[in-house]
Amino acid sequence: MARSRRSPSSLFMLLLAVLLFLHSVFTFCGGEDMQALLQFKAESDGEGKLASWNPADNPNPCSGKWFGVTCSSFSDRVTHLVLENLSLSGNSGLRVLATNLNQLRVLSLKSNFLSGDIPSLANLTDLKLLFLSENRLTGPIPTSLGTLKRLHRVDLSSNSLSGMIPTGELNKLSQLLTLRLDRNNLTGSIASLRLPTVEQLNVSFNLLSGVVPASLLTFPPSAFHGNPGLCGPPLSSVCQSQSAVESDPTEPPVLDKKLPETEAVEPSGKTEGRMSRAGVIAIVVGDFVVLILITALLSCYFWKQSYLTGKTHRREVKAGEKIVYSSSPYTTSTATGGGTNNIQPPPPALYPSGKIVFLDEGVKRFELEDLLRSSAEMLGKGGSGTTYKAVLDDGNVVAVKRLRDSGNLTRTVTSVGKREFEEKMEVLGRLRHLNVVGLKAFYYARDEKLLVYEFYTNGSLFTLLHGNRGPGRTPLEWGTRVKIAAGAARGVAYLHHANRKLAHGNIKASNILIDKSNNAAVSDYGLTSKSTQKSDIYAFGVVLLELLTGKYQSPEVNNGGVVDLPKWVQSVVREEWTSEVFDLELMRCKDIEEEMVGMLQIAMACTSTEVDQRPKMGHVVKMIEEIRGCESSPSHESSSLSNDEASLSES
The missing domain is CATH 3.30.200.20 (Phosphorylase Kinase; domain 1)
Structure with missing residues (x-):
């Protein structure tokens, strides 16, 4: 059978295709996003706020000198773009970013003057945080959001978005933690919205209507206020007809579609004859291109990998993990x-x-x-x-x-x-x-x-002592409290001994950290100017009272808070109701009343209003260690004061 020869033009086209593949591969590896950033600047930065984006001065966007730009050290691609409150405007700059910066993980353009529709975001497959709030964006919420499987937080609030919420697409976001769509002009129903992973939701002040679905009843009424057409719990308005909005009008019914039965199929003889020529050429060309492409990708990968042995560049964030970043407009309660x-x-x-x-x-x-x-x-x-x-x-x-x-x-x-x-x-x-x-x-x-x-794995004393005081809490038993008190006292005494003029300055339960063995260590020391060692002793006495009472010093009486804990304890003791002082969680322990009274006496001595009557920290350590023989006292040499150190601390 005669062999067919390719014309020079076909060989040229093949070579051109290969070069295009190679160019795309090495462009990916090189991380070249400068042109997209410069185009965005030209179209959106009318006031010159992005003056640092100057190739003449800083030719590499990943140098750390381009304001708001952060890159991956692996690929030199832009991964974080944070440009907030810069008076950026226009209706095409956002489309440039969404089209070209396909390695973005964080995009925050909040508090600007960007206008027009939100473009398709389908290229941003790695995106985790999207903040476009407080702009002038219009049009619908793009359905392409549903393709961004890694999204954790979305904030499109305070714009002029219209149309229906694409509930079916949003339901696909299995890692979504925050969704803010409030203060827009969105219409329609949210009856089919299912967001089991979302912790923060706000669709208030829109034009939504219908029943708030049962799946969203865990959110407060403020998440739905300002929608005159919404009804049912948690809102106060009663629905006239529950059946009026049982389904989401944005999702068409699923039809049982069948493939056409009249596909044109050539006779087997013709098909075989055609494949014998075109098929072989296609296979040869395809194999050649794929081989070059795979070689280029592997070369790029191993070249970069040699510099980054042992590092993990793609860290998935667990569903419950708090994502804290520069652009986050959300509050984290701690x-x-x-x-x-x-x-x-x-x-x-x-x-x-x-x-x-x-x-x-x-x-x-x-x-x-x-x-x-x-x-x-x-x-x-x-x-x-x-x-x-x-x-x-x-x-x-x-x-x-x-x-x-x-x-x-x-x-x-x-x-x-x-x-x-x-x-x-x-x-x-x-x-x-x-x-x-x-x-x-x-x-x-x-x-x-x-x-x-x-870093200390068990967090702070405040969290252990006061956190989750409801059902399911594991009480902090008396022996552990004594151990923590003794450890913290040793830490403060060491600070006072190490430098006669050094004071901790900020002793409180949240600054006493606990390791996995329940050893306590004081943190946040030496950062204040107006503090004395005597004031440290008073503050430590307040911590002891927290350990005994289960209450804490607070600007207001709420959930266990006491405005002035030492005064409250003194008033109770003065009325001879000493047993009423102690934390109810300790009442289940037997034969510890004498030890608790002894610790209470130490705490009251430390919080004496007469400054000169307060004991030295070295003496406080000794008194605490006498309780239970300080059975939890660490044996490490540096864990407790020597006799000389204690005497110096008391002098």
Whole structure:
């Protein structure tokens, strides 16, 4: 059989196809998104807020110098774009991003003036956080949302979106935690909306109608207010006809479709004759192209992999994990000292460049970029700043405190110069004790100061003592409370002994951390200027009262909070109702009344209004250790004070 020869034009077309494949492969590996960003800037940045996006000065968007842009170290592709409150406008810039930046995981353009329809987002298959609130967007919610299986949080609130909510598409998002569609012009029913994983929902102030489905009754009425047509629980309005909106009009009925039965099929003889020629050519060309494509992909993969051995670049977020990021407009509630705190961390792009200074030789080193790229969870928020749990790419877990200036409270650590700050951190970094949370490293810049501590798995004393006081709670038994009190006392006594002028300055239950063996360690020390060791002793006495009563110091009496815990205890004891002071959870324990009364006496001595009557911390340690013979006292050399240390602490 004669062999067919290809013409030069067909060979040229084949070569061109191969080159196009190779170009697409290496473009993926190289992470070149500059043109899309520059086009977005040209169409949306009328006020010049993105001046740092200048290829002449910074030719690489992934250099860390392009405002709001964060890239993956694996592929050099843009993964985070956070451009909030920059007066960005226009109706085509968003389409440019959605079409080209197909490696995006976080997109936040909230509080701008973007207009027009939301384009198809189908290309953004890795997207996890989408924040487009407070713009001027119109048109329907794109059904392409249903294809983004990794979405965790969606906020399209405060726009002018119209049409029906694509409930069928949203129901496909099995990892969705937050959905905000409030303050738009959305119409229709939500009867078929099923969001079992969603923790935050808001569809208020739209034009929705019909029954609130039973699947959404766990959300408060505020999630549905402002929709005159909505009815039924949890709203106060009663539905006139339950059957009026039993189905979602946005989803057509499923029909039993059959394939056409009249497909044209050529006789077998003709088919075989045609395949013998065209089929062989197609197979040869296809194999050749696929071979080159696979080779290029493998070369790209292994070239990058050689630099990133041991790292995990795709970390899936569990359904219950809190995603804390710069653009998150949501509140995270964490009990810290009896309060509920809201957080909104700044974009990583706002962090100035610099190096982390490590104070502990034994800690594994990492760069600032590694820290900012890590998954984070807010642990607590207090007067000196906000603390996060950060999980680095290599699995290392640290606690990071972002300091904030709150006037006189943190003057010594937030309002001083670099040299004084570094000297202060070096003093704190030299403190080493089993009952003191170690300061591992710090970062200093004019507008940003970060402290890196070791992470404690069991959280804080406040959480163990006051968290989940309802059904299913595991009570904190008396022996564990004594062990924690003794450990925390040793930690404070060590701080007082290590430096005669050093005071903790912020002793409270949320700053006493617990490890997996229930050993206590004090944290957040040495950050305040207006504090004394005597005030530390008073604050420690309040912690002892919390351990005894199960109540906590709070601005208001609510859920176990007491405005002035020492005064409340004194008033009860004065009326000779001492037994009424103790936590009801301790009443099931036998033969501990004498020990509890002994601890109560220590606490009342520490909280004496006469400053000179308060005992030294070294003496407090001894008194606590005498309770139960301090059966839980750690044997580690550095865990308790030596006789010399105790005497120095008392002098």
